[in-house]
Amino acid sequence: MTFVRDTAIDLPVHCLLDADGQLAPHTPAAGRDPALWRRAYAHMRLVRRFDERIYQLQRTGRLGTYASCLGQEALSTAIGLAMQADDVLAPYYRDQAAQLLRGVRMVEILRYWGGDERGSDFAGPREDLPDCVPIATQIPHAAGIATAIKLRQQKRAVLATIGDGGTSRGDFYEALNLAGVWHLPLVVVINNNQWAISVPLSAQTACRTLAQKAMAAGIPGVRVDGNDVLAMHAVVGEALARARAGKGPTLIEAITYRLCDHTTADDMSRYADAAQRDAAQGREPLRRLRALLEREAGWSEEDEAALQRGQGEVIEAAIAEYLATPAAPPTDMFDYLFAELPEELLEQRAALVEKREQTSSAPTAPAPSGRGGE
Amino acid sequence: MTFVRDTAIDLPVHCLLDADGQLAPHTPAAGRDPALWRRAYAHMRLVRRFDERIYQLQRTGRLGTYASCLGQEALSTAIGLAMQADDVLAPYYRDQAAQLLRGVRMVEILRYWGGDERGSDFAGPREDLPDCVPIATQIPHAAGIATAIKLRQQKRAVLATIGDGGTSRGDFYEALNLAGVWHLPLVVVINNNQWAISVPLSAQTACRTLAQKAMAAGIPGVRVDGNDVLAMHAVVGEALARARAGKGPTLIEAITYRLCDHTTADDMSRYADAAQRDAAQGREPLRRLRALLEREAGWSEEDEAALQRGQGEVIEAAIAEYLATPAAPPTDMFDYLFAELPEELLEQRAALVEKREQTSSAPTAPAPSGRGGE
Amino acid sequence: MLITLVEAVDLALARALREDENVVVLGEDVGRNGGVFRATVGLREQFGPRRVLDTPLAENLIAGISVGMAAQGLRPVAEIQFFGFIYAALEHLISHAARLRNRTRGRLTCPLTVRVPFGGGIHAPEHHSESTEALLAHIPGLKVVAVSSPRTAYGLLLAAIRDPDPVIVLEPERLYRSVKEEVTDNGEALPLGRCLTWREGRDVTLVSWGAMVQDCLNAAAELERGGISCEVIDVASLRPLDMATILDSVAATGRCVIVHEACRSGGFGAEIAARIAESGLELIAPLRRVAAPDVIVPYLKLEPLYLPDTADVIAAVRAVMEDA
Amino acid sequence: MLITLVEAVDLALARALREDENVVVLGEDVGRNGGVFRATVGLREQFGPRRVLDTPLAENLIAGISVGMAAQGLRPVAEIQFFGFIYAALEHLISHAARLRNRTRGRLTCPLTVRVPFGGGIHAPEHHSESTEALLAHIPGLKVVAVSSPRTAYGLLLAAIRDPDPVIVLEPERLYRSVKEEVTDNGEALPLGRCLTWREGRDVTLVSWGAMVQDCLNAAAELERGGISCEVIDVASLRPLDMATILDSVAATGRCVIVHEACRSGGFGAEIAARIAESGLELIAPLRRVAAPDVIVPYLKLEPLYLPDTADVIAAVRAVMEDA
């Protein structure tokens, strides 16, 4: 007899809206509401346009390295739509769509990527975490926020996002395990876009699914088509409701594809197969939702044009506001270090002011970004 | 419809020799060999006696803080028996049994716990790692060793051990995940003794089993009664054979119970329920193997007495050698830092020699250990 | 009451838990067990399992969730069981705890306290006697304090917990039970960012922190008999550093010996030495450092020869007195 | 050939891979992608996927498996993508890589090299411009070198890989492509543990490493025109530190300015300053440090004002010339 056996399980990929824009028969009522379709579509369209414009700004040296969310708008839009205002978002760096829905302003997003800390002082969702750069570290933070919520017996949930590459870091497992044992109101959504910079998922893990990693924490794991905004909305909504109701954490693997370079400092053609990318293009989220809208909700070319016109104006206004942002006082680098600046640093602060005066010609706008690593 | 569902799986606990010493009908041939029973029994008996004596040495101030393996001798003995000489062991700190079988000398173990680095300069298994104190960090090391073995296309395996508490650290998951994706010849055995110092397993994870954590790495996970040396031997043997044959890694959860304080610095009565411990006593490994030996292999009181007499002598000789160990030259703290001592440190080394001469009365034997934390 | 340092820690924690419902104690074995050093004894019984949390075994996680808890306005007081296990927690302390306020321009803050037993002298296993506090003292956004007695433990820990920013509190293992002092549980904190001058003197300034402060006091008492008068400054707060007190003293004595248990090179003593050198003060003799050698903390058999001690301090003071 | 610093790194790696079959390059994106900075371009193609390994995304793991690989006699050359992500790797570097030889009394060793891009100036996102090398330079058992040009990158990296003990190699991001130098691929290593004196001078000793060496050279050239003669010492090897070269120079010039990009307090410059202070050398003017302020590295908009630069070095030199 043998004792060591494969213990793999099969987890289905939930999908309600297929690549051709057909709605599955088991779509729940919420997913059948054309108002949701329109809202989701409009937002994804906005995000895509915004993303393109940010890319251009970067290319013309008006902004730092940028991580596009091209082709991954559905997952983040669904998150933004499913979350309640008093839930807390712990994003990574491709969550522009969710952030905007939660009230982060475009100009704040532009400032952040433009290299200005003020971009993370969100006027809107004051408790949401800012973008997290060190991969996976936001998951323990989210677990900590969920701990606070649980200790205070509030009915709120925390949602954190992470990439497929991020699931290789200890932070991810440690925090999920805690969420399990402390039964925290936490939802973790993996944007499985198949790449961590140049490393394909097959070189990241031997797991057939990322959702099964939930089993290491004793919590539910769910797979969903991340390009299907309706399925995403349903699954995330259910997981959040469970969390708020004290039913514990959920891990969600949202399957997408990174239809862009990793960031503006990357060149995907060095390592990725163009054919694979082209195939993924056929599953991208906007086209399929538009097909549904056209077929079932009378969405017309005029609707589309009007939408895009309106959105263009909003985006350009935000960009104008960004470009007109007055430079931050250099002393900001001292003034937010502690609640009160220690005496020890007064002299250094004064020296900075002096240096600033001497070199008032110093560039405060970013010089065009070179090959800035990733 | 709901999307979020419990994804728990049930994994059986393999057991061949039950708590009453009855052999299961499906016991493979290797497990039916009385020579194995005798060898395993003799070794477990040796380890238990050695462990008791170390404890006494600690209590009388002749040794530092010590982590006993009381009640967990079977799992480590099975590992020692199943491994081949050219496999590599990456132990934690309750693997005295496996280490002895692999050729680590008793006096080396005593020196290590006595606070002498020379104890880890094993004369025997030169490639085995020394005891690992920072919890779980040995698992990536073991994966690294397995990587070297794999890159060199050798037919050897690496076995690493870890406690149940250790499975909460990122190191454990990160290394298992790597072992999965690189298909490494690695076997990880969890000594699930139900406690991490004072923290019970139920406060460590929500997982019903620790073996299921293997699913986060896409590798097989197996549960086994860690107090059943025959089942352990069979399972570990199979996993090692798989590893050597290029069939990849295995995670094994060995279920035991810590029948002792965490270390000599701990007092289990502060947090553990005595009744639970008493119940676990009934499943301890020596009694059941002895029952089998008596019933099926004619093991007599005389056999037992002779065994214990012989072992007592071996142990006392090792202790005498330990106590007679000449003090290490203090300059050892410089002389093994680098292959060659940098000039920068020559002066400090000279200063130490001088200090040593001035304070030749300085205690080099350890003072009795106070409450040294864990 | 006359209590040990570890009892003073427990007392301060109980006071903090009582006075602010946002205070939460967490770590490995801090609850049911009362801490491996017994620094949290009785807290879980008194304040319940919602205020005193036994975490899973993961230092990175402890630091990480503490950041999240603090972002919500809790005041987590996390214990890292031994300094040698803090390395796994550094990413969250350095890249997040220290930065959250700055990163969000004050929107989110991190009122976190991390307590860590540090230093050697208790015959513990490997990794249980580390004092690499210099790693933390170099990080903008962190405050780092080292206690040296029951009273400073009580006062500085309370200050750390009440501070709106992350503070690391270093507790010397070998002083946990070896000294007793009269401590009044009056809720009075000591100021952060201030040196404490424990003894005034004319000839030499001894600058130290943690367990070595006791060695400096012992050395000063001994040297006094030989007619050498030492001022003993307990740095207490490595960051922010109260350099003014040190410079004033060194200006008066003209001699300085910096004493720490950490290994010499790159220890925080170097920073104090550098600032004295930059100050332009004219010293009577070059400053000296008393520190462990630049080697790995040996196991317990060789540890006594590794640790700097009172005799080393005395020798260094004698040397600076002769150097002139 | 005239090449950039990043090309010199690539060249040294290829040389090391060729000359020793135990050398293995590993890290995030080092294989298929050739590294996010292009420091490992072509290596996987040339030496195959058994010599150049793309790891999963986990710095702690990269360091941990490197220790195990090294214990087996491989010579892993691990890349940590940016210095700001090394914190997760510190436990394995500090508690294991640095200790394996000592812990086993020489039975097992750790011939590991860790390459890390460090420092700012490339307009990168948060955490991509750190230079907290002082954390590593304080750890007994680690060697730490910082390269400053294509030639030193080639020579010191080869030395690090051939060294039988763990060596951290710091590569300044902003010099990767900004300077070109003639490098001969002759397999000649530079010695570890030796300062490199790039320019001799009479009046002031400039002590620096990494990217700031270029600023020191620029400053020296500029100051020369005003009649001030600077000696420029590239520390190159922070640990072991070649203090003799520095002290000899300072003894001759009587003035010293220590320049590093890391924030001032607790930076490795403090150690050099402390040793000068202990040396008893009589300086003409107090030594000075040029360093970043003790704040978190700002995002790119404010970064130019944060980074110390040539002008700062010039100002400091002028100041020590006037101080006397």
Ligand SMILES: Cc1ncc(C[n+]2csc(CCOP(=O)(O)OP(=O)(O)O)c2C)c(N)n1
């Ligand atoms: C701790 C850490 N290591 C390395 C990096 C550099 N880095 C930035 S993004 C990235 C890949 C992330 O991949 P994934 O998690 O799949 O997210 P994606 O970018 O694909 O959405 C890497 C390696 C980082 N930011 N943090």
Ligand SMILES: Cc1ncc(C[n+]2csc(CCOP(=O)(O)OP(=O)(O)O)c2C)c(N)n1
């Ligand atoms: C990184 C780290 N954190 C904390 C400790 C202190 N410590 C030593 S043993 C232990 C509990 C380990 O429990 P488990 O992994 O279950 O192993 P067991 O001792 O029960 O065999 C702890 C917390 C340590 N050695 N290393």
Ligand SMILES: [Mg+2]
């Ligand atoms: Mg990805």
Ligand SMILES: [Mg+2]
């Ligand atoms: Mg255990």
